[in-house]
Amino acid sequence: MSLLEIRNLQVKYGAITALKGVSISVEPGQIVTMIGANGAGKSTLLRAVSGLIKACAGNVVFEGVDITNLPAHRVVALGISHAPEGRMIFANLSVRENLEMGAYPRANKGEIGHDLERVFSLFPRLKERFKQSGGTLSGGEQQMLAIGRAMMARPRMLLLDEPSLGIGPILVKAIFETIVEINRELGMTILLVEQNAHQALKIAQYGYVLETGHIALEGSAGDIARNEQIRKAYLGEA
Amino acid sequence: MRLDRSVIFLAVAVLASALATLFEKSINPYYFQIIIYIGINIILASSLNLINGFAGQFSLGHAGFMAVGAYTAAVITTSLGVTRGSIFAIPVLALALLLAGLMASIFGLIVGIPSLRLKGDYLAITTLGFGEIIRVIVQNLDFLGAARGFTGIPKLANSFWVFSTAALVIFLIYNLVNSTYGKAFLAVRDDEIAAEAVGISSTRIKVVAFVTGAFFAGVAGGLYGHFVTYLNPMQFSFLKSFEIVVMVIIGGMGSIIGVILSATLLTILPEALRTVSQYRMVIYSLLLVIIMLTRPQGLFVRRRLFKRGSTPKTEIS
Ligand SMILES: Nc1ncnc2c1ncn2[C@@H]1O[C@H](COP(=O)(O)OP(=O)(O)OP(=O)(O)O)[C@@H](O)[C@H]1O
Ligand SMILES: [Mg+2]
Numbered sequence: 001m002s003l004l005e006i007r008n009l010q011v012k013y014g015a016i017t018a019l020k021g022v023s024i025s026v027e028p029g030q031i032v033t034m035i036g037a038n039g040a041g042k043s044t045l046l047r048a049v050s051g052l053i054k055a056c057a058g059n060v061v062f063e064g065v066d067i068t069n070l071p072a073h074r075v076v077a078l079g080i081s082h083a084p085e086g087r088m089i090f091a092n093l094s095v096r097e098n099l100e101m102g103a104y105p106r107a108n109k110g111e112i113g114h115d116l117e118r119v120f121s122l123f124p125r126l127k128e129r130f131k132q133s134g135g136t137l138s139g140g141e142q143q144m145l146a147i148g149r150a151m152m153a154r155p156r157m158l159l160l161d162e163p164s165l166g167i168g169p170i171l172v173k174a175i176f177e178t179i180v181e182i183n184r185e186l187g188m189t190i191l192l193v194e195q196n197a198h199q200a201l202k203i204a205q206y207g208y209v210l211e212t213g214h215i216a217l218e219g220s221a222g223d224i225a226r227n228e229q230i231r232k233a234y235l236g237e238a
Numbered sequence: 239m240r241l242d243r244s245v246i247f248l249a250v251a252v253l254a255s256a257l258a259t260l261f262e263k264s265i266n267p268y269y270f271q272i273i274i275y276i277g278i279n280i281i282l283a284s285s286l287n288l289i290n291g292f293a294g295q296f297s298l299g300h301a302g303f304m305a306v307g308a309y310t311a312a313v314i315t316t317s318l319g320v321t322r323g324s325i326f327a328i329p330v331l332a333l334a335l336l337l338a339g340l341m342a343s344i345f346g347l348i349v350g351i352p353s354l355r356l357k358g359d360y361l362a363i364t365t366l367g368f369g370e371i372i373r374v375i376v377q378n379l380d381f382l383g384a385a386r387g388f389t390g391i392p393k394l395a396n397s398f399w400v401f402s403t404a405a406l407v408i409f410l411i412y413n414l415v416n417s418t419y420g421k422a423f424l425a426v427r428d429d430e431i432a433a434e435a436v437g438i439s440s441t442r443i444k445v446v447a448f449v450t451g452a453f454f455a456g457v458a459g460g461l462y463g464h465f466v467t468y469l470n471p472m473q474f475s476f477l478k479s480f481e482i483v484v485m486v487i488i489g490g491m492g493s494i495i496g497v498i499l500s501a502t503l504l505t506i507l508p509e510a511l512r513t514v515s516q517y518r519m520v521i522y523s524l525l526l527v528i529i530m531l532t533r534p535q536g537l538f539v540r541r542r543l544f545k546r547g548s549t550p551k552t553e554i555s
Contacts, residue, residue, distance in 0.1 A: 052431060076437030088432035090425045100418060101425050105437030109418075153437060 001064060003028040003157060003189050004049070004080075009058035011041075011048050018044040020213040021058065026157070026206075031183050031190045033200040033221065035234055036210035042193040043085045045210070046159045049191075050082035051075040062157070077105045081155035083146040085162055085193075091135025095126055098134045098145055102152030112152070118186075119148035122178050140171045147175075151182065157189045158182065164196045172196065176203055197234040201225040209234070248409040255401030262397060270397075274465050276505045277400035278458050281407050283485035283501040284494065285454035290483065291492035292415055293447035294427025295354060296362045300455050300482045302369030305474035306345050307338035307456025308463040309382050312391045314338075315464065322392050331394045335403070335460040342456025343449045345372070350448035354441065369479050377471040387470035388463075395464035403461060407454050412494055414450075423447055424492070488529055490536020499538045 002025040011019040018041045026032045036042050047053045049060050051072035060068045067075055072082075081102070090098050099119060103112045120127035123144040129137065134145060143163055150158055163179065164172040176199050183190050194200035201207055207224040209217040217224065224230055262270060286300045311334040320330045353364040377385050414420040425433045426440045433440045463469050481504070489500030507525070511518030529537055 050435060052434060071439065072434035073437045073439040076435070082435045084432065084435055088429050088435065090428040090432060092428050093421065093424055097421055097424075101421060101433075101436050101438070104418065104422060104425075149436060 002026060003063060004191065005059075005061040006045075006049070007059045007061070009045070009048060009055050009060065011044050011053060011055050013044075018213055019048065019055075022210070022213070022215055023058075024208050024215065024218070026189060026191055028156075028189055029183075029187065030206060031179070031192060031204045032206045032208070033192045033194055033197075033204035034208045034210055035194055035197040035200060035224075037233075038195075039212070040210040041213045042210055043161055046082060046084075046161050046191070046193055049075075050080060050159055052082070052084070073105065076153055076155070079153075079156040080159065081150035081153045081157070082159040083150040083161060083163070085165070087139075087142045087146040089134035089137065089142045089145055089149075092133055094131050094133055095137070095145060096130040098149050099126075099152050102149035103154075105153060115152055115154065119151055122181060123148055140167045140175075143167060143175065144178075147178070147182075151186075151188070155188060157191065159191050159193075161193045162195060163192070164194065164199065172199065176200075179203060197230070198225075244409055244412050248405050251405030251408075252398075252402040255405070256398045258397040258401065271465075272505065272509055274395070274397065274400050276502050277397070277404045278462050278465075279482070279485060279501040279505050280404045280498050281400075281454055281458040281461070282482045283489065283497045284404075284407050284411055285451040285458070286482050287486050287489070287492065287494070287497045288411055288414075288423075288454075289447050289451040290486050291490075291497070292411075292420070292423040292427065293444055295444050295447065296358060297365040297448070297451070298362045298476070298479050298483060299349065299365035299367075299369035299372075300451070301474040301476065301478035302349075302365075302372040303342040303346060303452040303455035304459035304462070304478070305369075305372050305376060305471070307335075307342040307459030308469050308474070309376060309388065309459075310341040310456070311335055311338035311460030312388055312463045312469055313382070315392055315394065316390060320392055320394070322394060327392070327394050331399065331464060334464075335399075335457050338460035339453040339456040342459070343453040346449040346452025347445065350445045350452075354444040354448060366476055366479065369474070369476055373471045373474050376474075383469070385471065387468055389468050391463050391467045391469065393464065393467050395461045400461050400465070403457060407457075408494060408498065415494075427492075484526060488526070488537050490539030493536055493539050496536050496538030500536075503537075 004026040006022060006024045008021045008023055009019050010021055022045060034042050048055045051070050054069050059066055062078060062080060067078060090101060099116055125141055126144055126148060137145060147160065147163060163175050179190060180203050182188050192200055192204060201221045201224055204221040207219065207221045208215050209230060282300060282304065289295050289297045314334040314337060315330055318330055320326045349368045353361055356364055376382050382388055415423065422438045422443050425438055426443045430440045485501045485504050486497055488504065489497035508518060508522050511521055515521060
């Protein structure tokens with residue numbers, strides 16, 4: 001059984017139809033990437049899964065349970081954490097408090113200290129700055145914090161929206177390595193939305209290409225990376 | 239200040255306010271009245287700070303909740319016929335204040351659930367409207383004295399009641415905002431969508447803040463009525479709501495100690511100016527303008543939000 005199954009999902013913003021019936025599935029333990037141009041609907045898809053917006057048709061099924069249009073805080077409690085686009089850090093809370101908020105819905109608060117250490121070992125920079133307020137972090141640090149915060153809920157599935165956005169090449173590489181580590185070491189399944197198709201396809205096992213609200217192509221990450229049109233459109237090759 | 243220190247604060251403050259009752263007779267009654275108003279305004283401003291400052295929901299109807307509490311408590315003590323000095327005075331006032339708070343929080347729930355969906359200006363206007371509706375309703379209810387006012391309330395409140403309640407409110411808010419649950423208030427204020435994304439029900443947090451704030455405003459109203467012994471709907475007009483909002487803004491949204499200080503200052507200031515000038519309200523307003531221009535973060539907040547390297551404190555000391 002797939003961990004996450006999305007069937008024929010449709011989302012509208014007023015008169016604009018952002019998703020026109022999208023179906024994808026994510027197998028447990030995998031990194032699956034969703035690539036596509038600006039405005040294709042990638043963020044919309046993640047928001048619909050995590051309950052930040054309502055779908056007008058279709059289903060989202062997680063671990064066999066229909067979670068379509070559940071409120072966001074219920075979805076987190078079921079095991080899906082979303083690191084939203086633009087990071088959305090709590091600017092006036094410290095790094096540590098931001099991370100603690102990530103563990104907010106957890107019933108068992110006993111292991112929060114342990115999980116904090118785990119985030120700090122993945123992102124040592126956050127440890128150095130754990131008293132600093134979130135709004136004063138650099139863009140890259142905020143991105144680490146957004147991922148760390150999402151991990152604090154101990155989700156079985158992480159939704160990452162453009163973790164490389166606005167970050168320099170060295171840090172991008174480090175962040176992608178950390179994503180692989182989170183997937184391998186902690187066993188979290190990851191749905192990764194990226195514009196950086198090159199890097200994303202390198203670490204993912206499976207990929208989808210989203211074009212103006214519908215899936216244009218899907219396949220193993222290797223196949224997509226070798227596809228002629230994809231190379232031209234998304235990997236910047238002439 | 240950690241939990242144990244806040245307990246010490248509470249104990250000392252309650253003790254001090256109990257001792258202060260011994261000296262009530264020897265203080266000039268005019269000064270004594272100002273002191274009591276300071277205590278009541280601290281309760282009002284601190285409770286509004288929970289809604290406006292910590293949860294970030296701009297409410298302009300606090301006087302409405304105060305009115306609900308004031309009239310509820312007055313009806314209870316007058317219909318039970320307790321008088322000052324009676325052995326029932328203490329338990330009856332305690333009960334009246336509790337019910338005043340509960341009634342105000344029920345109103346808070348009724349107003350909060352529909353209006354907290356609105357944001358910013360819309361919420362401010364809705365709550366402002368609500369406060370006025372309560373006033374107009376009271377004005378037309380004969381059993382509450384209508385526009386003539388409600389007289390004959392026993393003078394049961396004293397410095398012990400007012401200041402130990404103020405201390406309790408500060409104690410509760412301090413411990414709330416330093417708990418994980420209270421941090422969720424700050425998270426909702428910072429970014430509602432991100433709060434939802436980490437699993438916080440932002441609606442629930444907002445309603446809890448609103449209802450808790452309304453509760454304490456109701457208690458403050460009950461204390462007020464049992465000090466002045468006379469209630470009139472005009473005491474709870476939107477001007478009173480504005481006055482409380484100004485205390486929160488001047489003190490610094492989300493600063494516990496700042497709001498205590500500004501409630502104190504803004505209670506004394508108009509009175510102090512009364513002795514120096516007939517233009518006191520002009521001077522008062524000018525001072526407010528100057529404070530806002532020079533210290534928009536609040537008079538008693540040392541650092542600006544978002545300044546690099548700072549963690550805004552929600553501390554009492
Ligand atoms: N709140 C909104 N209101 C109206 N339209 C919106 C809203 N959010 C997104 N859209 C529209 O929906 C479409 C999909 O947007 P979405 O944010 O999902 O794109 P995306 O694939 O994440 O793009 P990007 O790579 O630029 O982040 C776009 O046409 C966008 O303009
Ligand atoms: Mg996007």
